[in-house]
Amino acid sequence: MNASASLESLPESLQAAFQELPNLHITETSPRRLKINLQADALPAFLELLKGRAGYIHLSAISCVDWDESNEFELVYHLWSYQVKTLVSAHILIPKKPGRYVSVHDIHTPAAFFERDIHEMFGLYFEGAPDQEPFILTEWYGPPPMLKSFDTEAYANDTWNWQDYQPKWLQEIEANGGSLVTQKEK
Amino acid sequence: MSQKVIPVTAEHNPDTDVACREIDKQERSLLGKVIDRFADHCRARSLFILHYCTGCGAIELPPTITSRFDSERLGIQPMVTPRQADILLITGYLSTKTLKRVILTYEQMQGPKYVIGMGSCTINGGMYWNSYATVKRLQEYLPVDLYIAGCMPRPEAIQQGFLQLIKQIDRGEGNAWQDYYRRYDQYLGNQQALFGPDWHTPTDVIAEAKHYNMLGEHTEGEHTALLEKFASAYVTNAKTNTALQYQE
Ligand code: SF4
Numbered sequence: 081m082n083a084s085a086s087l088e089s090l091p092e093s094l095q096a097a098f099q100e101l102p103n104l105h106i107t108e109t110s111p112r113r114l115k116i117n118l119q120a121d122a123l124p125a126f127l128e129l130l131k132g133r134a135g136y137i138h139l140s141a142i143s144c145v146d147w148d149e150s151n152e153f154e155l156v157y158h159l160w161s162y163q164v165k166t167l168v169s170a171h172i173l174i175p176k177k178p179g180r181y182v183s184v185h186d187i188h189t190p191a192a193f194f195e196r197d198i199h200e201m202f203g204l205y206f207e208g209a210p211d212q213e214p215f216i217l218t219e220w221y222g223p224p225p226m227l228k229s230f231d232t233e234a235y236a237n238d239t240w241n242w243q244d245y246q247p248k249w250l251q252e253i254e255a256n257g258g259s260l261v262t263q264k265e266k
Numbered sequence: 267m268s269q270k271v272i273p274v275t276a277e278h279n280p281d282t283d284v285a286c287r288e289i290d291k292q293e294r295s296l297l298g299k300v301i302d303r304f305a306d307h308c309r310a311r312s313l314f315i316l317h318y319c320t321g322c323g324a325i326e327l328p329p330t331i332t333s334r335f336d337s338e339r340l341g342i343q344p345m346v347t348p349r350q351a352d353i354l355l356i357t358g359y360l361s362t363k364t365l366k367r368v369i370l371t372y373e374q375m376q377g378p379k380y381v382i383g384m385g386s387c388t389i390n391g392g393m394y395w396n397s398y399a400t401v402k403r404l405q406e407y408l409p410v411d412l413y414i415a416g417c418m419p420r421p422e423a424i425q426q427g428f429l430q431l432i433k434q435i436d437r438g439e440g441n442a443w444q445d446y447y448r449r450y451d452q453y454l455g456n457q458q459a460l461f462g463p464d465w466h467t468p469t470d471v472i473a474e475a476k477h478y479n480m481l482g483e484h485t486e487g488e489h490t491a492l493l494e495k496f497a498s499a500y501v502t503n504a505k506t507n508t509a510l511q512y513q514e
Contacts, residue, residue: 217399218363219461225398233396239460240402243390 091164097133101126112166120172120181127187135163139188144198148228151176153204174204183209201226303438309378310435313352314345318368321358323385323418330421342428348374359387361399362460365407369457372408373469377478379443380431381410384424386417393417406456409442447475448482455489466496
């Protein structure tokens with residue numbers, strides 16, 4: 081969608097904010113939901129701008145996607161304004177190597193929480209974040225588990241034993257004509 | 267501890283003039299059995315459950331317990347603290363993190379105690395079978411009396427499970443909790459494999475095993491030896507057995 085075309089239908093405060101920054105790619109994914117792709121280094125200014133001009137004081141989540149083929153992380157900042165009542169999702173791409181980005185906790189305090197989580201789950205380091213220590217995982221010594229390159233099934237195979245699916249009592253039931261196993265498709 | 271111990275038999279007791287009839291071993295064990303069976307019979311009719319509800323299956327418990335299915339008909343009702351509960355009901359997936367809490371809770375409960383694993387997740391990880399965080403087989407870490415399969419099991423199935431447990435206890439077969447004392451080394455070993463060699467709980471399981479007279483061949487071993495560094499005046503040193511002294 082053409083950026084300027086969609087701009088006209090937006091609330092005025094948003095239009096004004098968006099006009100200040102070049103290179104925004106705006107898509108209206110559904111009514112009152114905007115997807116905005118921008119350059120990674122423009123994001124902090126973008127957040128400041130929305131916060132100051134359009135009341136986007138609520139950063140509800142930062143999500144991370146690991147794009148294996150292009151070797152990039154996609155960070156999505158979900159923002160909400162109680163005046164404009166439109167959800168803005170700001171998408172940026174970060175190269176996996178060296179895998180560093182700046183923390184935005186000075187703009188939105190809760191960001192520190194999400195950044196710490198992403199650091200643990202994806203290994204992306206946020207410079208200037210107050211805390212990047214291990215967070216939710218327990219006794220974890222492996223690689224960041226949410227990476228596509230992490231083989232969770234192999235890890236499970238190494239760590240746990242599988243249940244016995246043909247225990248003696250079940251074999252006895254089956255020998256007597258009963259069965260808990262569904263019939264194989266022909 | 268320096269209290270004088272009065273032996274039961276008169277023969278070894280020159281200090282008192284209480285002459286007790288010596289009860290022969292077989293007679294005593296028979297009496298014990300009758301009392302145990304009677305106790306089991308009563309016990310099976312009044313069970314308090316402590317439900318560990320981090321799994322989604324917990325949503326089936328309110329109907330199970332309240333008027334529609336009313337598990338109190340079976341003498342089963344919820345209890346708020348581990349120390350007063352008989353059944354530990356695990357209602358779904360356990361992650362490495364929550365398993366720790368479950369073990370801590372289980373060890374606080376007083377014997378006899380029973381564990382029900384509810385839902386496929388406790389059996390084999392359920393739909394999280396290939397997750398890096400979901401524990402696959404609960405019975406490796408705690409002695410499980412009964413699994414209720416299903417994702418999630420309906421209240422009827424839970425009720426059926428309760429009935430089966432009651433039957434087991436009534437027949438004197440609900441003895442999985444003794445296994446925890448008899449083979450503590452193995453359970454601890456599995457726990458350590460997951461939580462690291464520094465894993466220990468505040469409960470002195472070895473001393474309890476002694477107290478219940480359930481010290482087995484596999485209560486102590488290479489894994490409990492690792493607990494040594496946490497031994498104190500209150501917790502048994504697995505190697506030397508020094509902390510708690512019982513008068514024989
Ligand atoms: S067995 Fe199914 S309902 Fe129960 S905790 Fe697992 S996923 Fe949830």
